[in-house]
Amino acid sequence: MxxxxxxxxxxxxxxxxxxxxxxxxxxxxxxxxxxxxxxxxxxxxxxxxxxxxxxxxxxxxxxxxxxxxxxxxxxxxxxxxxxxxxxxxxxxxxxxxxxxxxxxxxxxxxxxxxxxxxxxxxxxxxxxxxxxxxxxxxxxxxxxxxxxxxxxxxxxxxxxxxxxxxxxxxxxxxxxxxxxxxxxxxxxxxxxxxxxxxxxxxxxxxxxxxxxxxxxxxxxxQLNGYVYLKQLDIGYYFYSGAYVEEILQVLDPNEKTILHIPNVNSRESTKDKMREVEHIIEALGQWQGVDPATGFQLVRRPDGRILRIADLVDDDASKRDRVAAALKDPAQKHHRDHVDIIIALGMAKEGFDWIWCEHALTVGYRASLTEIVQIIGRATRDAPGKTRARFTNLIAEPDAAEAAVTEAVNDTLKAIAASLLMEQVLAPRFEFKAKHPDNGPTPGFDYGEGGYLPDRCNVGVNEQTGTYQIEIKGLAEPKSPEAARICREDLNEVIAAFVQDKPSIERGLFDEDLVPEELTQLRLGRIIKEKYPELDTQNQEAVRQHAIAALNLTQQAKRITNESEQRKTPTPPYFTESAALPWTYGSWTSTSSIASIPSGRPMPFLPRP
Missing domain, CATH: 3.40.50.300 (P-loop containing nucleotide triphosphate hydrolases)
Incomplete structure (x- = not known):
């Protein structure tokens, strides 16, 4: 289960x-x-x-x-x-x-x-x-x-x-x-x-x-500007036993799916990848043969529908190349029913273009956050009739062996890191400004019904670029052009480095005595110092504060969204200094359950910079 x-x-x-x-x-x-x-x-x-x-x-x-x-x-x-x-x-x-x-x-x-x-x-x-x-x-x-x-x-x-x-x-x-x-x-x-x-x-x-x-x-x-795709879901699941026995718990034959089976060296692998593919095909229905033109496996579902399954795992290079060529056929790019499910191991990841993919299903945790982002990207194409897409990662529960328990805990930490990063990647772009008395409205930004209020910390929205401009009192400002570029362009890269720092995630989850500032000031400060050694101390601190502001904003908005029954709270025209953020991101709303981790202790909310 x-x-x-x-x-x-x-x-x-x-x-x-x-x-x-x-x-x-x-x-x-x-x-x-x-x-x-x-x-x-x-x-x-x-x-x-x-x-x-x-x-x-x-x-x-x-x-x-x-x-x-x-x-x-x-x-x-x-x-x-x-x-x-x-x-x-x-x-x-x-x-x-x-x-x-x-x-x-x-x-x-x-x-x-x-x-x-x-x-x-x-x-x-x-x-x-x-x-x-x-x-x-x-x-x-x-x-x-x-x-x-x-x-x-x-x-x-x-x-x-x-x-x-x-x-x-x-x-x-x-x-x-x-x-x-x-x-x-x-x-x-x-x-x-x-x-x-x-x-x-x-x-x-x-x-x-x-x-x-x-x-x-x-x-x-990109996603806000699509015509068809409206919702993207990202989920992680633990399972017990062999994954091929439970695959239909998450694999919906009615969704266009790319299924990545586990690497043979991973915990999740049965060590027989060919048999795994056969077992998946058997679970989906009755095998009807192979399409001679494409090499796709034909499987009859109980309702009589024929599934067309592309097997990119086959060790026979001639068979695999014929299937790969059929998937790349430009004449079939806009034909939704050309193929239904693609089963792959190392293929069909970055650069693979199948606009109809609704579900990227991956078995076994991928060691690289980059690889996860690339796999998720397989499902984020816009296509007629495709209103929802999702990424699912199946991860094996630990058995009694100590090594397996350690590996499973590591996989959980990686899943949490990936979720934190994807929350940031999928959110609007944040542009933070220090609040000064002489600040004024920026052209192209909407500050709400009352407009820009000089005596408040304002939130402005540029719907065209998907940018949220947020004023914060006391925020350190970048002084060099390079620090300004990092704060403007690279905050997600800074956050990626932070969430990939295993001690930060471990302590944030399991250390009851941890003061959140220790993570966000000391460890993130060290990460920024190593990542941008050419910046002086003042500019490194500005980058740290901007990165924490972005991460904190997403986490606070997520918490409020989770606690609120009302998902469409109007955006007020300003950001108050003392209160948590009382708004959601316009058309973007996070409903993440990242806080409900197995230990029962939520990730500590990060402090304001």
Whole structure:
């Protein structure tokens, strides 16, 4: 029997803004990125399905046509993601050029290994007059080793899924990127939906990060601006016994689902992945054979409906490749009933585009918060008739062995950390200002019925950008441009580092004598000092206070929402200093039960900065 542990549920306004295109065929995120197309180093932080691939096409074409660059090299983490950069007739939607990749230069479609013929192909491309090449991170790493950093002068290097890069010297891609930046003769566009790593390593060295201009488009802007999808639920469940015996407790055959079975080395695995897939198929209904065209398994449900199941776990590469090709078939992209359930192990994660996915179901805790965010992103596409999406993580309960108990407690801590982070990621964007007597209203912000009140701490809302501007008395202000950028752009990255700090979560949950300030001042202060060593003490403290304000705001609003029977409390026009926040986030409401953890002790509410 499964038991629910921490969960998050958010509801959005469906105002349609994030899917509307301008005269050049650009959606809001793409337009925002294109405005920064002249930057030599550009970092695009934007959620799945917001159109990062096409944003890169617009920017790359401008750099090739108008900024004097010779070539563009698009670098993706795995071959399947190369499909995101296939030819696009952009001129049909108003742009002044089309995106074209000669078939021989999309190395994601080429046979052979990354450190062989594909490296020679990169060399041939660099000598050619063609403009665009697509390859994997691995191919690019080997090509830099083979030809040197100088070979990429006056070229655009576009790195997709940028969180694979690390400032750690052992990360080869990160080392090459640092060398490119130090030489200063290439342009770089970096794109990611989660600008933090699961291992809590820095993506970029601070000195390199400061050279990038950031374009941030939030989950809130993306989901609030959808036409169809209104609700996103995130849930964690403990189960006992073998997961294949209880899978139908959470797997609804009527929902379009991506099911990730556990890694064979995890507690949840039966150590026989092929049998696990067979057992899941048997639980779903009566097997009817294999579709000869797609390789999908056909299963008849008790009500007579035929389920089409894509098995990406099969060790037979020819069978698995046929299924993967059928899933990527562009002719089927808008066909809802092409497939019903996808069963995968290491595939169908980042960059996998199936707009109809309603349920991302993962068995076994993933060690990386980045991986969780990416998997959740598989279900957050907007599609006709799709009003609700959800992510579910099944985690095995411990058995009597001490090691298993320890591992299960660790998994619980990780689930709580993921919930805290996702609450922050899915919330509106917070912009904090210190309250001064000479403050006034900011253009574009609505301060409620009474307007801006000079004698109060005001809350302003910009519905277009999904930003909440909040005044707080005594708030430390960033003094340097870099500290201001961090407070404006990177608070979620700071919070990600905090919730991945295991001692912080452990003590917050289980230490009865803990004073919350110890966590938020000492441990978070240390994390910020390590993460941003170039900032002076005053600016580090400003970043700490802004991060705590954001985390505290979400947790207080969640508590009030949970305690309130009325879910649609009107937003008052100001923020009082003494009271807890008496409002919810407009169209965004959290109904998380994160406080109801197994120990029975709620996570301590974080103090005001």
């Amino acid at each position: 499964t038991q629910s542990v921490p969960s998050v549920s958010v509801t959005y306004a469906q105002n349609g803004s994030s899917t509307k295109a301008n005269a050049l065929g650009m959606r809001p995120m793409q337009e925002r990125a294109y405005e920064k197309r002249g930057e030599q180093y550009l970092l695009i932080k934007s959620p799945p399905a917001s159109g990062k691939s096409r944003a890169l096409m617009f920017i790359a074409l401008d750099k090739l046509m108008n900024q004097g660059l010779k070539q563009a090299i698009v670098v993706v983490p795995e071959k399947a993601i190369g499909a995101s950069f296939h030819d696009e007739p952009l001129s049909q939607h108003g742009f002044w050029a089309d995106w074209r990749v000669e078939p021989r230069w999309n190395l994601c479609n080429a046979p052979g290994n990354d450190n062989g013929g594909k490296v020679k192909a990169v060399g041939a491309f660099l000598e050619s007059g063609d403009r665009v090449l697509v390859c994997t991170h691995a191919t690019f790493r080997f090509a830099v080793d083979a030809y040197g950093i100088e070979a990429f002068d006056d070229r655009l290097i576009a790195i997709d899924e940028f969180h694979h890069v690390s400032a750690n010297p052992d990360n080869k891609l990160g080392t090459h990127l640092g060398a490119l930046i130090e030489r200063g003769k290439a342009h770089i566009v970096a794109m990611t939906g989660s600008y933090f790593r699961g291992d809590a390593e820095s993506v970029l060295a601070p000195i390199d990060e400061a050279k990038f201009e950031s374009v941030t488009y939030t989950y809130y802007e």
